[in-house]
Amino acid sequence: MTGNEACAEAALSAGMRFFAGYPITPSSEIAEILAQRLPREGGVFIQMEDELASMAAIIGASLTGTKSMTATSGPGFSLMQENIGYACMTEVPCVVVNVQRGGPSTGLPTLPSQGDVMQARWGTHGDHPAITVAPATVRETFDWTIQAFNFSEQYRVPVIVLLDEIVAHVNEKIVFPKPEEIEIVDRQRTNVPPEKFVPYEVTDSAIPLFADFGSGYRYHVTGLSHDETGFPTNDPKKIDALYRRLNDKIEQNRERIIRYKTVMLDDAQMCVVAYGSSARSAHRAVRQARAMGIKAGMLQLQVLWPFPDDVLSALAQNVETFIVPEMNLGQVAHEVACATRRKPTQINRIDGGLITPEEIVEQIRSVSV
Amino acid sequence: MLRAIEHSNIPKDRIALVSGIGCSSRTPGYVDFNTLHTTHGRALAFATGLKLAKPDLKILVVTGDGDATAIGGNHFIHAARRNLDMTVLLYNNHIYGMTGGQASPTTPQGKKASTAPYGSMEPSFDISGLAIAAGASFVVRTTCYHAVQLERFIQKGLARKGFALIEVLTQCPTYYARPNRLGTAVDMLRWYKENSIPVERARKMEEREKVGKIIVGVLHDVERKEFCEEYYRLVNRLREQ
Numbered sequence: 001m002t003g004n005e006a007c008a009e010a011a012l013s014a015g016m017r018f019f020a021g022y023p024i025t026p027s028s029e030i031a032e033i034l035a036q037r038l039p040r041e042g043g044v045f046i047q048m049e050d051e052l053a054s055m056a057a058i059i060g061a062s063l064t065g066t067k068s069m070t071a072t073s074g075p076g077f078s079l080m081q082e083n084i085g086y087a088c089m090t091e092v093p094c095v096v097v098n099v100q101r102g103g104p105s106t107g108l109p110t111l112p113s114q115g116d117v118m119q120a121r122w123g124t125h126g127d128h129p130a131i132t133v134a135p136a137t138v139r140e141t142f143d144w145t146i147q148a149f150n151f152s153e154q155y156r157v158p159v160i161v162l163l164d165e166i167v168a169h170v171n172e173k174i175v176f177p178k179p180e181e182i183e184i185v186d187r188q189r190t191n192v193p194p195e196k197f198v199p200y201e202v203t204d205s206a207i208p209l210f211a212d213f214g215s216g217y218r219y220h221v222t223g224l225s226h227d228e229t230g231f232p233t234n235d236p237k238k239i240d241a242l243y244r245r246l247n248d249k250i251e252q253n254r255e256r257i258i259r260y261k262t263v264m265l266d267d268a269q270m271c272v273v274a275y276g277s278s279a280r281s282a283h284r285a286v287r288q289a290r291a292m293g294i295k296a297g298m299l300q301l302q303v304l305w306p307f308p309d310d311v312l313s314a315l316a317q318n319v320e321t322f323i324v325p326e327m328n329l330g331q332v333a334h335e336v337a338c339a340t341r342r343k344p345t346q347i348n349r350i351d352g353g354l355i356t357p358e359e360i361v362e363q364i365r366s367v368s369v
Numbered sequence: 370m371l372r373a374i375e376h377s378n379i380p381k382d383r384i385a386l387v388s389g390i391g392c393s394s395r396t397p398g399y400v401d402f403n404t405l406h407t408t409h410g411r412a413l414a415f416a417t418g419l420k421l422a423k424p425d426l427k428i429l430v431v432t433g434d435g436d437a438t439a440i441g442g443n444h445f446i447h448a449a450r451r452n453l454d455m456t457v458l459l460y461n462n463h464i465y466g467m468t469g470g471q472a473s474p475t476t477p478q479g480k481k482a483s484t485a486p487y488g489s490m491e492p493s494f495d496i497s498g499l500a501i502a503a504g505a506s507f508v509v510r511t512t513c514y515h516a517v518q519l520e521r522f523i524q525k526g527l528a529r530k531g532f533a534l535i536e537v538l539t540q541c542p543t544y545y546a547r548p549n550r551l552g553t554a555v556d557m558l559r560w561y562k563e564n565s566i567p568v569e570r571a572r573k574m575e576e577r578e579k580v581g582k583i584i585v586g587v588l589h590d591v592e593r594k595e596f597c598e599e600y601y602r603l604v605n606r607l608r609e610q
Binding site: 017018020039040042044046048049050052053054056057058059060061062063064066068082083086213214215216218219220221222223224231232 | 381401414417419420423425426600607608
């Protein structure tokens with residue numbers, strides 16, 4: 001099974017029952033599979049007129065309480081930024097899969113890239129919360145797609161699944177977890193009588209309770225800055241409280257959200273920080289380096305945003321050198337530099353080719369000399 | 370609109386009122402339904418998601434000439450093409466009012482706007498004609514002078530299954546009348562009254578007689594398959610297999 005297939009399967013397992021999308025390479029298989037499967041599951045598949053509309057449609061569907069998703073690639077992801085911001089502002093859960101390809105612009109439709117890391121964080125305007133996950137294998141794509149839905153439901157945010165063309169199209173054997181092994185999170189819904197419902201009221205957690213549109217709770221949703229009633233406000237105190245809460249609900253839960261894998265890091269003098277398909281090469285490179293007697297380890301980032309600054313700054317106590325292989329000009333390397341307060345060694349490819357284990361081994365050897 | 374909804378006896382809980390951005394689109398903020406104020410031009414795409422995910426919702430979209438036919442033009446023609454069940458109330462005031470009187474796709478050629486100081490050089494859109502060509506099943510045009518007729522048309526639109534467009538010519542005395550010396554709000558209403566021709570009469574008139582006139586009434590009314598109903602028919606068929 002390919003990553004794109006695993007992504008579609010996982011979305012169905014997570015309870016996704018509404019998909020709106022627009023054809024784009026290399027993500028189209030996700031839409032094609034769901035076009036077959038969703039009507040059989042009683043769900044909705046619709047091919048919209050463009051990615052602006054796809055993003056709008058999944059937000060509309062999610063407001064009714066239906067788990068919703070879209071899938072795209074770079075050019076489409078650019079168009080979706082407008083309504084990703086709307087979902088952040090209105091706190092409507094949804095999942096956006098971006099199978100990265102070379103860019104900017106039409107770029108390299110059939111070749112891999114990891115160039116959208118920063119766009120996943122800062123693509124839409126204004127300060128806003130962001131959760132982005134980055135699987136490296138087909139099985140991880142399954143697990144992290146489900147986790148993306150769980151995060152989006154729990155924190156009421158759009159969650160970005162950053163695949164790259166390699167992870168999306170590689171064919172791997174996959175053993176699905178049993179349904180009872182899969183943890184599914186649903187958004188917390190209000191149970192107060194409709195006349196007492198205040199849509200954006202928060203009490204102990206920073207996340208308001210949800211009410212499905214059309215279920216008897218009539219309320220107002222707007223992309224304008226609003227107070228807890230959901231209606232627009234120009235009151236500086238209320239505006240400040242809203243924007244801070246939108247960001248705090250992720251910041252305060254960083255430790256619950258951030259996930260990573262370590263490989264032979266305990267005594268490592270150098271650490272390869274990798275994610276997505278580059279982590280596959282990095283894993284192999286680290287084992288080869290160990291065979292050569294070099295104390296190398298790997299930190300695989302599975303959640304890119306929020307960025308694990310604390311994990312990296314703790315590692316920097318023992319690790320001398322950080323190496324960041326990525327198919328862009330250093331988007332995660334920049335974050336690593338900020339977190340560790342030292343400049344990592346970068347391995348960057350932007351020619352549509354993947355980063356090979358040999359390229360990483362060569363760097364490991366050159367910095368270990 | 371509120372009178373039409375009241376006379377249609379649709380419970381408030383079942384109505385979703387969706388809008389984009391602009392003067393027209395402020396409407397959801399003032400009424401007690403399930404209300405959704407979205408991004409510029411995208412109301413119909415949000416409404417598509419709402420309707421398909423929860424088919425028992427009655428969808429009303431309030432939009433304007435700029436919102437629906439400039440930035441949202443693509444969504445407009447495709448929602449009409451799908452013939453998705455929704456009633457679209459489109460206020461056409463020939464101008465971007467909220468942002469201060471810039472030219473819109475329906476600013477008549479030669480008329481002035483803040484971004485067309487020498488008069489608009491572009492031909493303007495016939496919005497109702499666009500909706501008919503794209504596949505809407507019910508299309509009416511009227512003006513805000515014809516308030517009684519307007520209420521009846523909205524009620525008819527709500528009763529219809531399919532994409533129902535109600536184009537209403539509205540006056541913007543501040544940003545459209547002023548630079549074009551069209552007088553006060555009352556003058557504009559009078560102008561609408563004196564220059565509107567019922568579609569039945571217009572059909573018997575020569576083209577040259579209709580220049581500069583507003584053709585009002587039910588312009589288009591056909592039965593066509595409605596998308597949401599057809600989709601769930603497919604779902605039921607597949608699930609029975």
